[in-house]
Amino acid sequence: MIAHKSSWVLPVSGPPIRDGAVVVQGDRIHAVGPAAEVLAGFRGLICEHGAGAILPGVVNCHVHLEFSALAGMVAPQERWEDWLEAALAAFGARSPGEIRAGIAHGIEALRRSGAVLVGEVTNTGTSWPHLAASSLSYHLFYECLGFHLVERFELPEAFPWFGQPEVAAAGCISAAAHAPYSVSGALFQAVDQWNAARLAPQMVHLAESRAELDFLAGGNGFFEGLLKRRGRWVPDFQPPGVSPPAYLHGLEFLGPRTLAVHGAWLSAGDCGLLADTGTWLVLCPRANRFTGAGTPPVAELVKAGVNLALGTDSLAGNRDLNLFGEMLWLRENFPAYPGEWWLRLGTLNGARALGREADLGSLEPGKQAALGFIPLSGGRDFWGELFTAGAAGKWRWLG
Numbered sequence: 001m002i003a004h005k006s007s008w009v010l011p012v013s014g015p016p017i018r019d020g021a022v023v024v025q026g027d028r029i030h031a032v033g034p035a036a037e038v039l040a041g042f043r044g045l046i047c048e049h050g051a052g053a054i055l056p057g058v059v060n061c062h063v064h065l066e067f068s069a070l071a072g073m074v075a076p077q078e079r080w081e082d083w084l085e086a087a088l089a090a091f092g093a094r095s096p097g098e099i100r101a102g103i104a105h106g107i108e109a110l111r112r113s114g115a116v117l118v119g120e121v122t123n124t125g126t127s128w129p130h131l132a133a134s135s136l137s138y139h140l141f142y143e144c145l146g147f148h149l150v151e152r153f154e155l156p157e158a159f160p161w162f163g164q165p166e167v168a169a170a171g172c173i174s175a176a177a178h179a180p181y182s183v184s185g186a187l188f189q190a191v192d193q194w195n196a197a198r199l200a201p202q203m204v205h206l207a208e209s210r211a212e213l214d215f216l217a218g219g220n221g222f223f224e225g226l227l228k229r230r231g232r233w234v235p236d237f238q239p240p241g242v243s244p245p246a247y248l249h250g251l252e253f254l255g256p257r258t259l260a261v262h263g264a265w266l267s268a269g270d271c272g273l274l275a276d277t278g279t280w281l282v283l284c285p286r287a288n289r290f291t292g293a294g295t296p297p298v299a300e301l302v303k304a305g306v307n308l309a310l311g312t313d314s315l316a317g318n319r320d321l322n323l324f325g326e327m328l329w330l331r332e333n334f335p336a337y338p339g340e341w342w343l344r345l346g347t348l349n350g351a352r353a354l355g356r357e358a359d360l361g362s363l364e365p366g367k368q369a370a371l372g373f374i375p376l377s378g379g380r381d382f383w384g385e386l387f388t389a390g391a392a393g394k395w396r397w398l399g
């Protein structure tokens with residue numbers, strides 16, 4: 001048994017503990033509490049880490065490792081449409097070797113910054129063996145696009161990847177629907193059916209851009225042009241005339257197993273719908289700023305009681321994959337809220353969203369000993385200092 005001791009322990013499942021300790025046995029947490037209590041009679045090795053905080057590894061619910069090779073190649077944009085065009089062009093110019101090297105680099109960056117679990121969105125399955133060989137826990141979302149697939153079908157008929165025996169047997173794989181402007185109603189239903197049979201989480205980019213709202217309302221504009229250029233346009237498409245969440249609700253795609261991502265363009269009514277259906281919203285606020293998508297309505301989401309988690313999105317649309325950057329952004333932009341909320345979004349809530357809260361997301365006896373340490377100088381803004389240090393790469397794994 002080893003005990004880790006420091007001036008603060010942040011279990012997340014309970015309030016911060018001053019002068020706390022975490023006792024680890026093998027790969028599991030044995031005890032958490034004030035050092036004076038937890039270490040009374042303790043005869044194992046005690047590691048004194050000093051001024052700072054011991055906390056659980058973070059959960060990044062939304063990354064695209066296959067875009068890591070685009071790091072530094074796509075500039076921040078004012079208009080999301082311009083960002084998408086730039087990202088698609090840059091991705092098309094990368095070789096398979098560059099994509100694989102990017103994945104390896106992305107996994108290393110995630111680990112270094114304190115990530116223990118990721119929700120990875122893959123378009124080809126290329127990132128799967130890299131993740132399987134890494135020390136990161138993951139849930140793999142194989143992303144489906146198909147606006148033209150309008151007839152009812154079973155998922156493996158159109159996406160043979162799902163028919164592979166190793167995919168069917170893996171417990172950490174889901175189907176994802178890309179977005180309402182790139183996925184037909186029939187494809188949403190096929191994705192939902194495949195995931196429901198496995199009680200697996202599912203993911204969808206939702207209300208990311210203003211153009212998405214316009215498309216669902218009127219069926220024209222930027223996405224009609226994009227779909228036509230890609231040979232995916234459906235001439236008799238009838239726009240549903242409702243908001244993105246209302247559209248998915250009509251397709252019975254919302255619910256506690258669904259992780260909607262972004263939500264930069266949600267109305268108060270949309271927030272209520274996400275809350276009522278128990279749908280998760282994965283906020284990627286720095287990515288939304290980078291791509292020109294906008295800013296998620298955090299105050300409305302909190303007020304409505306939406307289940308919230310965090311992601312960074314990809315290195316094509318964010319400066320790094322460090323989730324503390326997202327927490328710092330929330331802390332700075334919403335200083336009235338308790339700082340510990342943002343840590344909870346990036347740890348326990350993420351583990352819940354991905355169905356892994358029995359093992360990860362907080363420091364509790366019986367959970368995996370996936371914990372780290374961030375040094376702090378003891379300034380007045382505890383949470384601001386914690387997120388700033390985490391965002392600056394001060395995380396150190398313990399154990």
Ligand SMILES: [Zn+2]
Nearest residue numbers: 064205313314
């Ligand atoms: Zn994304």
